Amino acid sequence: MEYNFLIEEAFKVLKNAYAPYSNYHVGSAILCDDGRIVVGANIENASFGATNCGERTAIFQVYSLGYRKDNIKAIAIVTDGSILAGPCGICRQxxxxxLNDDTPIILSNGKEVQITNIDNLLPLRFTDKDLVK
Ligand SMILES: [Zn+2]
Structure with missing residues (x-):
């Protein structure tokens, strides 16, 4: 599969997740247009609201490095859960x-793989266009 290498990178960083409360580990890997792969893992907190999901860790890092949505070719999000999981609502927003609407979002739990995009994951989403009065 075209994105197997990206899934593998996401599983590598999943091992670095800090998840002492949920014991649910998430890894994410983002492929940039210059070939760079930027990763992130979920980082939990005793104050649960301060927890950061793996895909948000990765995409904030990508933006911090100066990349923008047009530089992002694909994002893999993987978990060690028994069922395939999609991003939470906060991460979808x-x-x-x-991300661009059609950027591939590759989900995997090591057993199943699903390729989707934000257009499918969050229809009728709130965007900057909605801020127009
Ligand atoms: Zn999330």
């Missing part, structure tokens, strides 16, 4: 701002 963040990804809708920071």
């Amino acid at each position: 963040v990804l809708s701002e920071l």
Whole structure:
């Protein structure tokens, strides 16, 4: 599969997740247009609201490095859960701002793989266009 290498990178960083409360580990790997792969893992907090999901860790890092949505070729998000999981609602909103609508989002739990995009994951999403009065 075209994105197997990206899934593998996401699984490598999943091992670095800090998830002492949920024991649910997430890794994410983003492929940039210059070939760079930027990764992130979920980082939990005793104050649960301060927890950061793996895909948000990765995409914030991508933006911090100076990349923007047009530089992002694909994002892989992987978990060690028994069922295939999609991004949480907060992450869908963040990804809708920071990814192009058709950027491939590759989900995997090591057993199943699904390729989608934010257009499928968050229809009728709130965007900057909605701020127009
Ligand atoms: Zn999330």
